[in-house]
Amino acid sequence: MTETERSEEEFDAQVAELMKQDGPAEKKKRVHKKWSRKRKILTAAAAVAAAAALFRMCGGGSGGGVMVMTAPLTRGDVTEVLSLTGPISGTDSVDVFSNLHSEVQALYVKEGDRVEQGQVLAELNTADTQREVDVAKNAYDLAVAEYEEQAVSAANGYAKAVQDYNTAKGNYDRSAVLARAGNISQVDLETARNAMDDAAREVSSYRVENGQPLPAKSYELRIKEAQYELETRQEALEDTKITSPITGTVVRVNTKVGRFADETGDTAEPLFVIENLDTLEMEIDVSEYSIGQVAVGQKAVISADILNGDTVTGEVTAISPTGEEKGGGSTERVIPTTIRINDKDSRLIAGITARAELTLNQAHDTWVVPGSAVMDREDGACIAAVRDGAVQMIPVDRGVESDIQTEVKARGEIPLEEGMEIITSPDAALTDGMAVTAVPAA
Numbered sequence: 001m002t003e004t005e006r007s008e009e010e011f012d013a014q015v016a017e018l019m020k021q022d023g024p025a026e027k028k029k030r031v032h033k034k035w036s037r038k039r040k041i042l043t044a045a046a047a048v049a050a051a052a053a054l055f056r057m058c059g060g061g062s063g064g065g066v067m068v069m070t071a072p073l074t075r076g077d078v079t080e081v082l083s084l085t086g087p088i089s090g091t092d093s094v095d096v097f098s099n100l101h102s103e104v105q106a107l108y109v110k111e112g113d114r115v116e117q118g119q120v121l122a123e124l125n126t127a128d129t130q131r132e133v134d135v136a137k138n139a140y141d142l143a144v145a146e147y148e149e150q151a152v153s154a155a156n157g158y159a160k161a162v163q164d165y166n167t168a169k170g171n172y173d174r175s176a177v178l179a180r181a182g183n184i185s186q187v188d189l190e191t192a193r194n195a196m197d198d199a200a201r202e203v204s205s206y207r208v209e210n211g212q213p214l215p216a217k218s219y220e221l222r223i224k225e226a227q228y229e230l231e232t233r234q235e236a237l238e239d240t241k242i243t244s245p246i247t248g249t250v251v252r253v254n255t256k257v258g259r260f261a262d263e264t265g266d267t268a269e270p271l272f273v274i275e276n277l278d279t280l281e282m283e284i285d286v287s288e289y290s291i292g293q294v295a296v297g298q299k300a301v302i303s304a305d306i307l308n309g310d311t312v313t314g315e316v317t318a319i320s321p322t323g324e325e326k327g328g329g330s331t332e333r334v335i336p337t338t339i340r341i342n343d344k345d346s347r348l349i350a351g352i353t354a355r356a357e358l359t360l361n362q363a364h365d366t367w368v369v370p371g372s373a374v375m376d377r378e379d380g381a382c383i384a385a386v387r388d389g390a391v392q393m394i395p396v397d398r399g400v401e402s403d404i405q406t407e408v409k410a411r412g413e414i415p416l417e418e419g420m421e422i423i424t425s426p427d428a429a430l431t432d433g434m435a436v437t438a439v440p441a442a
Contacts, residue, residue: 065435070386070421076368078400078407080361082294086284088304089350090275091340094245097270098261100124100236109272111253115244121272124240124261129233136233140226147223150215158206158213165199172196248276251350275350280341281317282354285334288323293360300339304354312343314356363400363407367416371406372425374398383408384426386438391423393432
């Protein structure tokens with residue numbers, strides 16, 4: 001065997017041993033195939049390089065240190081956005097009910113129809129209601145007739161009582177003169193006085209206002225009761241015409257001809273739901289921790305699946321003065337907030353869920369790092385840079401934060417510099433001066 005052949009056999013053995021250490025059984029068989037020397041050298045070199053890389057990543061060796069992913073420090077813009085979902089609805093919505101147990105006789109609208117305020121939506125059967133009006137009208141007329149009859153009787157009775165009193169008083173006055181002259185006894189005078197007093201009591205028994213005698217108060221009360229009942233029945237008759245309280249669009253019709261108006265299902269659904277869809281709005285629940293950064297007039301960008309990637313603009317129009325439970329067992333409170341949608345897009349409809357993004361804060365042309373690059377330590381926040389193969393901890397203050405980026409400001413003597421290598425996801429075990437190998441992020 002020549003020296004060259006011996007060398008090739010030794011090399012084959014080394015390669016085979018290396019492949020045994022890092023490869024499945026199926027690949028082990030392939031090692032014994034006849035390879036060219038060049039292919040063997042390339043394969044071995046690749047395997048050795050892979051092993052060396054794995055060794056460095058595990059922190060082995062005394063030269064490179066732990067491998068860390070880095071990105072150059074740059075200046076840029078950061079926007080803090082509050083993103084919340086909520087339902088879209090019309091700016092005005094009313095549920096139309098009826099408490100009348102009458103059948104729907106005619107239905108004049110369907111879902112999607114636009115209606116004006118006061119427009120008739122449906123009519124109910126009026127037979128029973130009209131009969132109740134007639135009964136109430138008769139009762140009212142009877143009460144009025146009785147009152148008028150009593151008024152005549154009171155006038156006549158009062159006139160007679162006044163006349164009787166005047167006569168009795170005249171008799172008493174004459175008796176008093178005669179008694180003083182001794183022409184009649186004190187008994188006769190007392191009799192005349194009693195007759196006058198009885199006549200006065202009869203006059204005072206009548207109810208008189210402005211000199212006009214009136215019937216007893218009970219007759220007026222009967223008229224008022226009958227009048228109230230009549231007005232109630234007349235209103236019920238008017239209510240057999242179901243009208244729209246607002247101008248808007250019919251979004252729900254939960255009745256049909258022949259069904260009783262007060263029977264719309266087990267859930268007591270309204271007969272109609274009318275919404276003003278000319279202007280849409282959405283309601284979001286803002287956390288108590290963020291509500292301080294939200295104000296009426298603040299702009300919003302609104303997106304929804306139905307818009308296929310497009311957005312519309314909105315504006316905060318109302319913030320509830322009270323908070324509500326967030327639910328789900330959380331102790332956090334949320335504040336209902338209303339956003340008016342300013343743009344008109346026919347694809348955007350009430351009843352769907354949309355997402356609103358409110359800009360809370362912005363920073364321009366500032367130092368920006370990935371949010372994961374900022375560490376919190378006992379002495380405050382810091383970022384880790386790689387300088388001359390070692391970690392350099394740089395104290396910073398956080399500024400504006402987005403979902404993925406954070407504004408940082410130097411806090412201390414170490415300045416921030418364009419392009420310095422910042423560790424994107426530093427481990428808590430990293431220490432100042434620790435040897436590392438920087439691997440630029442893709």
